[in-house]
Amino acid sequence: MVRVKLWGSLRTFADGEEWVEVEASNFKELLDALAEKHPGLAPQIKRGVSLALDGVIYREAWFTKIEPENEVILMPYMVGG
Amino acid sequence: MAFDAQPTRKFNVVGTRVTRPDGVDKVTGKAAYGADISAPGMLHGRILRSPHAHARIVSIDTSEAEKLAGVKAVVTGADLAMPEDADFADVAINCLARDKALYDGHAVAAVAATSKAIAKQAIRLIKVEYDPLPHVTDVDAAMKPDAPVVQEGRALENVPAGMSQNVTTYCKFGHGDLDAGFAKADKIIERSFKTAATHQGYIEPQACMASLGNDGRGEVWCCTQGQYMVRANCAAALGVEESQLRITASEIGGGFGGKTSTFIEPVALALSRKSGKPVKIVMTRDEVLKATGPTISSSMDIKIGMTKDGRITAARGELRYSGGAYPNFTVEMGAQAAFAAYDLEAVETIGWNAMTNRPKEIPYRAPGAPTAIYAVESVVDELCQELGLDPLDVRLMNAADKGTLSSYGPTFNDIGLVATLEAAKAHPHYTAPLSENQGRGLSCGFWFNFGGNTCVSLNINDDGTVGVVEGNPDIGGSRASISMMAAEELGVPYDKVRTVIADTSSLGFNDITDGSRVTFAVGLATIEAARAAIKEMCRRVAKIWDIDEDAVIWEDGCAKPAGPNAGTHPPMTLAEIAAIAGNTGGPIAGHHEVNADGAGVSFGVHLCDTEVDPETGAVKILRYTVFQDAGKAVHPDYVEGQMQGGAVQGIGWALNEEYIYGEDGRLQNAAFLDYRIPVASDLPPIETVILEIPNPGHPYGVRGVGETPIVPPLAAIANAVSRAANVRLTELPMSPPRVLKAITG
């Protein structure tokens, strides 16, 4: 199991939980599992999210490996100038 | 991918100050920018724009314009496809309005004619019947439940029910117990701030030349931060296939984020398709200011609690941004960045976006961060003043560092904030004496940086030179830094490498030049492409020497036997290997395709001294120093240039630049005379201190540089002015009338 932290305004769609546990070994499995467990998260996941893995931010990389001991944080999709 | 564990690595090329490859063309006037090319039989396009802030378009009669001699095509929104994807649809509707004009300057029709003069005359002959609607240009007014609605049905699922339909985005970040945190504070300050929208202010207006046949094949030459982005937007707006559109990025005369979207290319293509001729459109400055993207405007509330010895106990921010007439996510970036510089037990940031009748926001350098951090750093400074504490010591005491749980969620890895603050503290600027009416301000700044989709192709030429093909427009010297990294990795002199920017048909997809990504991500892909070429060269040499591939190493631009067991072959240079490539298996090249991650966040600290004239409210910048963790500085001149240029754009935002709307919802200052960007005589020298804390996510330790420097100036100057004038300034820009009003009450 992987623990993933949701940002504040997403928690409404996950029964108010800050941390959600899902079965996943990479970024894509994590997103799929989240959307299945909490369908309210699906629109945001579809729009795009970033993933911070032990502090390193990944924007789209589905097959980024996730281990149970990693710190996994969901973030909005990053944009820049 | 990790930083090659070579802390003592000696770079030969990286870190030197070589001459840029595009330089001679740029100092002699030969470089071709967006407006600089013409085609045989070319027509001139011109766009008619709404004079209303908000109006229903009842009808458009183009018949008189079409009759004018020399007019070859007229188009309206009906001539563009309506993409299904909401983002593409917004771009298309922004290029040519459909049922409503959403802001003063919104494009409603366009003509192509045989001369500029005829095109200008023709747009006056287009009759548009408007039904003016109530408008709203202020973010706070737009959030009121009874505000005029800019667009209906655009709110996301996360916006609570019962709000104005203008509110499209809501976000919240943070951690910890705010009430408990504020209860521990000896002093709490809560303040509200407003900032005006500003424009990127690139000196080159958007320009393009486009050609599209009725077979769906087209060509576009344009100034853009991303030719692949232009291709996608044009394909969606014209209903043609991407493979049939070839987009070539011209030299680009500044962008700063402002050229990360599309305004005129689909219009020129539509005019070309209709007329059967190439069409050139060059925007006027008035059009650039009215209809291309400014930043968000903002209204913000910040509350911070501090103990009397300077420890922050809790912090809360509420940001209300308006990104103009379309949904917008910039507030998410601002809300995440707001408190990033601090190690906080309890923090919460809430963000809202509300639509207004203003042009569509387009990113500007670190989008969303400068305003949020301005408000936060202003309150921190005021707490320091109230509690009699040194503002640098307070920031050091509360600074985010490795292991800090960041305000936006993740735990920080190695970051350079403390080192940057210490560099500022040790600098003579921090203790230099000040006189009457003078004040010193400081601010931290932060930006995420990112990598993104990148393709690089590197060719070993038969004369021993190297060609690098990359796909990101060079906005500030990146061809030099890419050539330098290729030369470094291959072990050849810098002048043996030439880097060019590919058109969309010559190289795979690349994300736009944004997010401070190019030196990081294109550099990374270039190094990997060079490594692939090296591997192939070693393989060829192994065949020649008839030894194992593993027994050949690459050193100083030569293939060499790995050790005594590999034999005593004399080294073969890159040029020697290249010359016989045909005999050993054919041309030698390396390429790399990646969606790069691991860009590494960056922090900066700015110090600023100002003098305020108590009689006029005018502010003079006396001294300015920029400290920034740049990772490895590939070309220090251009790193300094980013730091200086970003700082001065921030100075403009702080002191002068603003979008001024009248009661009628029309923009009142759409010219450089009235929209005043900093000029040389406004400024002192901008001193720079580069800290090189290697980014573990890049082989040479490079991290993004370009965006962070625009973040700290707003608060650094506001804090300096507030201290000089003995009154807290809470609205940007701090133009003389506003400062005078604050002083005189």
Next chain:
Amino acid sequence: MKTIPVATTINGDETEFLCHADESLLDVLRDRLGLTGAKEGCGTGDCGACSVMMNGRLVCSCLVLGVETEGAEIETIEGMAKGDTLHPLQRVFLEEAALQCGICTPGILVAAKALLEKNPDPTDTEVRYWLAGNLCRCTGYDKIIKAVQTAAAEMRGA
């Protein structure tokens, strides 16, 4: 509208062209003569990107009519280098990285050359005020001012 014949000297070469009465010198240079080194940043004389010399005087070519140049001597960025030898200002701008995007560079070089012809040894403040009519959005002006001073020192020594 009928065109009007105009005879000028541009970068030392006698040049004749036809233009409309309301056409700017900038449009003539760019659209009729193919001299695209002068840039249009604003068209209202605020940015200096179109700076050229007319009869020894620094002007915004967007504010001069083409027909006004009858008999005039015009110098543009295209005439600044002599053959393959860059003017010291051009060379120092490259050496000291005084440009980023380069769109303002032609105008700034023309303006800086005009300054140094009038005042070979300006103070930094004089350089800053002289160049106040030339907007640069990339550099923050710092390296531009330093490069002008380096070139000025070199030219004084030469």
